[in-house]
Structures are given as structure tokens and as C-alpha cells.
Amino acid sequence: MVFSSPISLFAEWTLLFLLLLSLKRRYLSSLRDIPGPFFASFTGLWQIFRIIKGDEHVAMIKLHREHGPFVRVSEKEVSVGDPDAAREVLQAHLRKVSSTVFFLVYPLTPEREAHTEFYSVFSLPDYNYVNQMSECDPKEVIRRSRNVNAGYALSNVIRSEPEVDALVQLLEQRLDECISQPQKQASAVVDLNHWITYFTFDVLGEVTFSKPFGFLAAGRDIRDTVANSRYLVAYLAFVGRYPALHHATLGNPLLSRLGIQPTSHIYDTVEAAMADRSHNPHVRRDMMAQWEGVREAHPDRMEEGEIGNAALANVGAGGDTTSATIQACLHYVINTGNGGLLRRLREEMDGAQSRGELSETISFAETQRLPFLQACIKETYRCHPAFGTAYSRMVPPEGFTVGGRTFTSGTVLSVNSWVINTSRSVFGADADTFNPDRWLDPEEVKRMAPYLMHWGTGYNQCPGRNLANLETCKVVAQLVRDYDIEPTQPGGSFTFKNRLLCLADPHFCRLKRRGKVG
Numbered sequence: 001m002v003f004s005s006p007i008s009l010f011a012e013w014t015l016l017f018l019l020l021l022s023l024k025r026r027y028l029s030s031l032r033d034i035p036g037p038f039f040a041s042f043t044g045l046w047q048i049f050r051i052i053k054g055d056e057h058v059a060m061i062k063l064h065r066e067h068g069p070f071v072r073v074s075e076k077e078v079s080v081g082d083p084d085a086a087r088e089v090l091q092a093h094l095r096k097v098s099s100t101v102f103f104l105v106y107p108l109t110p111e112r113e114a115h116t117e118f119y120s121v122f123s124l125p126d127y128n129y130v131n132q133m134s135e136c137d138p139k140e141v142i143r144r145s146r147n148v149n150a151g152y153a154l155s156n157v158i159r160s161e162p163e164v165d166a167l168v169q170l171l172e173q174r175l176d177e178c179i180s181q182p183q184k185q186a187s188a189v190v191d192l193n194h195w196i197t198y199f200t201f202d203v204l205g206e207v208t209f210s211k212p213f214g215f216l217a218a219g220r221d222i223r224d225t226v227a228n229s230r231y232l233v234a235y236l237a238f239v240g241r242y243p244a245l246h247h248a249t250l251g252n253p254l255l256s257r258l259g260i261q262p263t264s265h266i267y268d269t270v271e272a273a274m275a276d277r278s279h280n281p282h283v284r285r286d287m288m289a290q291w292e293g294v295r296e297a298h299p300d301r302m303e304e305g306e307i308g309n310a311a312l313a314n315v316g317a318g319g320d321t322t323s324a325t326i327q328a329c330l331h332y333v334i335n336t337g338n339g340g341l342l343r344r345l346r347e348e349m350d351g352a353q354s355r356g357e358l359s360e361t362i363s364f365a366e367t368q369r370l371p372f373l374q375a376c377i378k379e380t381y382r383c384h385p386a387f388g389t390a391y392s393r394m395v396p397p398e399g400f401t402v403g404g405r406t407f408t409s410g411t412v413l414s415v416n417s418w419v420i421n422t423s424r425s426v427f428g429a430d431a432d433t434f435n436p437d438r439w440l441d442p443e444e445v446k447r448m449a450p451y452l453m454h455w456g457t458g459y460n461q462c463p464g465r466n467l468a469n470l471e472t473c474k475v476v477a478q479l480v481r482d483y484d485i486e487p488t489q490p491g492g493s494f495t496f497k498n499r500l501l502c503l504a505d506p507h508f509c510r511l512k513r514r515g516k517v518g
Contacts, residue, residue, distance in 0.1 A: 025075040030408050036063065036072035036079075044074060044241060051237050054497030057388050057418035064419050069403050077412040079390060083423050083451045085403035086415040090458040093138040094393035094400065094413070118240040118392060124312050125267040126253045131309040132463060133317060141459050147294050147302040148310045151208075151287035154466040158364065159285060160207040164470070165361040167206060168478055170216045171199045175483070179511055189488055192330065193507040196475065197226055197323040203471055204315050209273040210283045228265040229320055230503065237389070237500035270312045287314065314464060321386035322468040324496065324504045325454075328384035329476050331494040331507070332434045333376055334485050341376065341436065342480070348372045349481045362481065367473035373480075375436035377472055381454035382421045383434050388498035390414035391456060417453035426451045484512040 025042035026032065032041075040046035050056040063071045064081035071079045080086045120127060122134035132144045150156060174195055179188045198215035205213040214222055221227055239246035249255075277283060291307045333341050348370055352358050358366055367373060392414040395407045407413065424431045426448055427438065439445055455462040462468070479485065488508045495505040 029075065031072050031076070031078060031411065034070050034072040034078055035067040040073050042075060047073065047241065048238070051241075051499055054499050056390075057385075057416060057498050057502070060390075060416045060419050061422055070405065073414070074412075076410060077392065077414055078407065079414050079416060079419070080403065081416075081419045081423075082403050083420050083426050086420050086453075087450065087457060088402050089393055089400075089413045090391055090415055090456065090460070092393070092400070093459065094396065095136055095138060118243065120243050121236050121240050121246050121251065122313070122316075123251070124309075124316060126251050126255070127247050128253050129305070129309050129312070131306075131313040133313050138459055143301070144306065144310075145459070145463065147298075147306060148291055148463060150294055151290035151310070152463045152466060153290075154470075156285070156287070156290055157207065157467045157470055161364060161470070163206045163210075163284075164203055164474065165363075167199055167202050167212060167216060168361050168474060171195060171475070172478070172482060174198075174216060174219065175511060176513065179513065188511060189508050190511050191506050191508050192327055193323065193504045196326050197320060199475065200323040200326070200471060201226060201315075201319040203322075203467070204318050205273060206286075207467060208287045208311055208314055209277045210280055210286045210288075211273070211276065213269065213273065223265060223269060225265055225269050226319070229316070232266065232316075233320070233501050233503065234499045240389075240500065266316050267312060270308070270315050274308065274311065287311070317462075318464045318468065320503045321501055322471050324386055324502060325380060325384065325468065326472050326475050327504045327507050328494055329377055329380040329472065330479065330485060330509075331487070332380060332383065333476075333480065334509070335487055335491060335494075336434045341434075342485075345372055345376060345480055349477065353481065358477075358481070362474060362477045364470045364473055367477045370477065371440065372436065373473070373477055375439035377469075377476065378439045378452070379434055379436040380472075382427065382452055384494070384502060385417040385421060385454045386502055387417060387456065387462075387500075388502040389500050390416040391460065415453070417456070420451060420453045423451065482514055484514055486510040486512075 023042075029041070037046050047056070050059055060071070060073075060079060060081075063073075064079070069080065069082035069085060071081065073079050080089055119134050119136050120130075123129050123131065124134075132141060132148060135141045135144055175190060178190045178195075195216075198219075198221075202212035202214070202216050205211055213225070215226070235250075239251070243251075274288070277288060283289065288307065288311060291302075291310055295302045295304060295307060333345055349358070352366070352370060357369065392412050395409055395411040395413060397409045399409060400407050400411075400413070402413065421427070422431045430438075438448070455465045486509060488510060494507075496502050497505075
């Protein structure tokens with residue numbers, strides 16, 4: 001008589017359990033009729049594979065064009081690709097939840113989901129530090145937004161424009177140094193990703209704490225903050241699918257006291273900036289001052305810790321993303337239409353310059369009077385959303401009907417902005433093409449603008465959009481006017497990996513100073 005060993009029996013029962021669980025998820029779910037990748041219906045490995053490849057946006061666009069408005073991407077998650085339905089999902093006050101990506105052996109239940117919110121991993125440095133991004137309750141998100149909105153208001157951002165101008169000038173100084181040294185030539189190959197990212201992080205320091213972090217001045221990555229932020233984004237892309245694991249390990253408060261988490265470098269950078277600000281005699285009415293004013297006026301509405309949490313979220317989310325957007329715009333302009341777009345943009349800007357309509361450091365107000373520049377920037381927002389993963393929402397106990405279908409409680413509805421921004425029903429048959437002309441017709445702009453999801457939509461819309469837009473308008477205008485920018489590989493693609501955020505790879509271009517116009 002042959003007896004199976006305990007290990008063999010355990011393996012056999014485990015395989016049987018996994019098989020039955022897979023069959024249940026695949027065929028007994030209320031979502032069983034919704035098309036999608038076969039493996040995605042019962043295992044989270046499909047989405048993990050997409051993270052590893054860094055092409056979630058490409059896969060989702062392809063799936064929706066193949067299967068239509070609804071695509072099943074996990075046991076409990078449905079991606080919504082119809083533009084109207086997507087707006088309805090994100091504008092409803094549904095709870096933010098996880099992307100419900102789980103390993104096969106990790107069954108999903110409504111009770112467990114309350115503790116596995118994807119967004120909760122954005123609490124930095126650990127789950128005790130909840131900020132506007134990591135908050136999942138819509139009412140709490142709205143309350144926190146109300147508290148910090150004054151700092152993000154365009155009127156407050158504009159107040160810091162002279163200081164941003166100084167950083168624009170320093171950026172050009174650094175680029176000029178790259179051109180002239182060490183070859184002493186009139187042009188040079190420059191990694192725009194390197195310098196523009198230093199600029200965007202320094203702007204965050206300036207507008208938040210009344211002092212830049214000093215990346216441009218030092219010409220290097222201080223404390224490896226920028227480099228580590230890339231590792232942090234990739235880390236969050238994975239652990240966002242397993243928040244409970246994150247909170248039990250690297251997101252645990254015990255480790256935050258030791259300063260060894262992936263988030264510690266950003267926390268330390270912000271903490272040092274806040275300490276320096278407290279001794280700075282030249283503090284302006286910056287974002288911190290605005291938030292402190294709200295706290296002073298409404299202590300019952302805003303907790304003291306929310307100020308530091310808001311500052312941390314601002315720095316963590318606003319540097320790399322804005323840099324990638326600026327670089328994407330420059331890439332599209334210089335690589336599209338055999339240089340035709342760049343010529344048209346130069347003609348517009350040179351004309352304005354010859355008429356005395358542009359300052360030495362171009363102001364934000366001046367950029368708003370350049371229609372083709374604005375069209376190029378809007379088209380960049382459409383073609384390169386910085387947030388590459390899906391915004392997800394939980395269906396409440398009473399269910400939720402969208403796009404003609406009612407979804408039951410516990411289902412997760414998600415919206416990928418890349419899918420919506422390339423919708424041919426909204427943006428036309430050439431939705432896959434960079435075409436700024438689509439934004440030059442005022443009537444068409446009114447029709448398309450509500451579907452542009454670069455900033456998200458609804459209660460979770462990006463709070464820093466005014467600052468990011470100001471930076472993008474000013475830097476793109478300044479560099480296009482002042483430099484001849486040529487790709488080192490003409491016609492090449494703008495390379496990046498989509499791991500939560502779509503951040504640029506090293507972006508080498510040949511730069512040469514242009515002569516004065518006008």
C-alpha cells in the first residue's frame with residue numbers, strides 16, 4: 001500500500017483549492033459575461049505582468065477597442081472605456097478603492113477590501129500620515145481638498161511667478177553651460193530629463209516652502225531624492241495591489257521611525273525644508289502659509305498634521321509628473337510632421353517677440369495669448385497623461401448603473417485616462433495622432449474638453465494642476481523660443497515605462513542657442 005506524504009497531500013489539496021477558486025471566479029461571478037483577458041478573470045498576475053512590462057495603457061487601449069466599453073481586468077474589476085460612462089463613474093461620489101489585483105490564493109471579500117485600498121499606500125511615510133491622495137472616503141477627500149485648495153489656487157500660484165522666473169533663468173544658465181562645456185561648441189547633446197526634473201522639483205520647493213531645494217543650483221540630485229522617487233513610484237505600483245502587505249512591512253509605522261522605508265527620502269527632504277522654512281526670514285505667502293491660515297481660521301475643520309501631509313503629497317506627486325509632461329510636449333513638437341509643428345510654433349512665438357509681446361522670461365499670462373502653443377500643450381495632455389494606471393471606484397451596497405448596465409455591490413469600476421484620451425468617438429479617427437489643430441476650433445474645444453482626463457476628474461481631480469500648467473506653459477515657451485532643439489534620433493518615440501506614473505526615460509536632445517528675434 002502506498003501512502004502519500006503530508007507534503008504531497010498538502011500540494012494536492014492546494015491545487016484542488018486553486019482550481020475550484022479559479023472556476024468560481026471565472027464562471028460564477030456576476031461579471032462572467034464581460035469580455036477581457038482569460039487569466040485576468042481569476043488571477044491578479046495579468047496586471048502584475050502589465051506592471052512589469054510597463055505597458056498597461058497600451059494593453060487597455062487595445063482591449064477596449066477589441067471588446068467595447070466594458071473590459072473585465074480582474075475577478076471584481078471592470079474597466080470602463082466609454083467616455084460618458086467614465087465621467088459618470090469618476091464624478092459620482094463612489095469610494096476610492098484598490099485595483100483589486102490579487103494573487104490567485106487571495107480571495108476578495110467586501111470586508112477585506114475595506115483594508116486594502118490601493119490609494120492608501122500613498123500615505124507617506126506610513127499609514128498614520130493620511131493625505132488628500134491617500135484618503136479613500138469621498139467626503140474626507142472633499143474636506144481635505146477644501147482645506148488645501150487655497151494653496152493650489154491659480155491666484156496663489158501666480159503670486160510665486162517671480163520666483164519661478166528666477167528658476168527658469170537658472171535652468172537656461174545650466175543648459176548654456178552644457179552647450180559651452182567641455183567641447184566649447186555652439187551646440188551639445190543634453191539630457192532634458194535630467195535638468196527639467198531638477199527644475200520642477202525646485203519649483204515645488206519654492207512655491208511650497210519659499211525656497212527651492214537647490215537641485216539646479218547644485219547641478220546634482222541632492223540626497224538622491226529624484227532617483228529614489230523613481231524607485232518609490234515603481235514600488236507603489238506593485239504594493240498598491242497588496243496594500244495590506246505594504247502596511248504590515250515597509251509601510252509600517254515602526255519602520256518609519258527607523259527611516260528605512262522607500263518613502264523616507266521624500267519625507268526627510270520635506271521635513272528638512274519645513275525646518276528650514278521655520279527659520280527663514282523671507283518666507284512669502286507660499287502654500288504652507290495658505291494652509292496655516294486655513295488651520296488658524298478653522299481649527300475644527302483642519303488638523304495640524306494635515307499641513308505637513310499636504311506638503312509631502314505635493315512634493316511626492318508634482319515633480320516627476322510635470323517634468324514628463326514638459327518633455328513629452330517638446331518631443332511631440334520637434335518630432336511630429338517633419339518639423340512642421342516646430343516651425344509653426346516658432347513663427348507664432350517669433351511674431352509675438354517681434355511685436356514686443358514676450359518678456360525676457362516669458363510670463364504665464366503671455367503664454368495664454370499664444371493659441372498654437374496652448375493647442376500643443378492641450379494635445380500633450382491628451383496624448384501623455386502622467387498618471388498611467390486606472391482611477392478605481394467601489395460600487396456601493398445599493399449597486400450602480402452606468403452605460404446601461406447595473407453593477408452589484410463590491411464590484412470595482414476603473415477608468416484609465418489613456419483609454420478615454422484616445423477615444424475615437426470624442427477625438428476623431430486620428431485620436432492616436434498628435435494633432436494640435438484639433439484644439440484650434442472653439443466649438444470643438446467645448447465638445448472635447450470635458451473628456452480630457454490628464455488631471456483626472458470629479459472629487460479626485462489633481463489639486464496641483466494650476467502649478468503644473470504654469471510650469472509647462474512657461475518652460476515649453478521659453479525653450480522653444482531660445483533654443484534650437486533637435487532630437488538625437490529623429491522620428492524616435494518618447495520612451496517611458498508605465499508603472500503607476502508615465503515618467504520619461506533619459507531624453508537626449510541637441511541644443512543650440514538661437515539668435516535674438518525682434
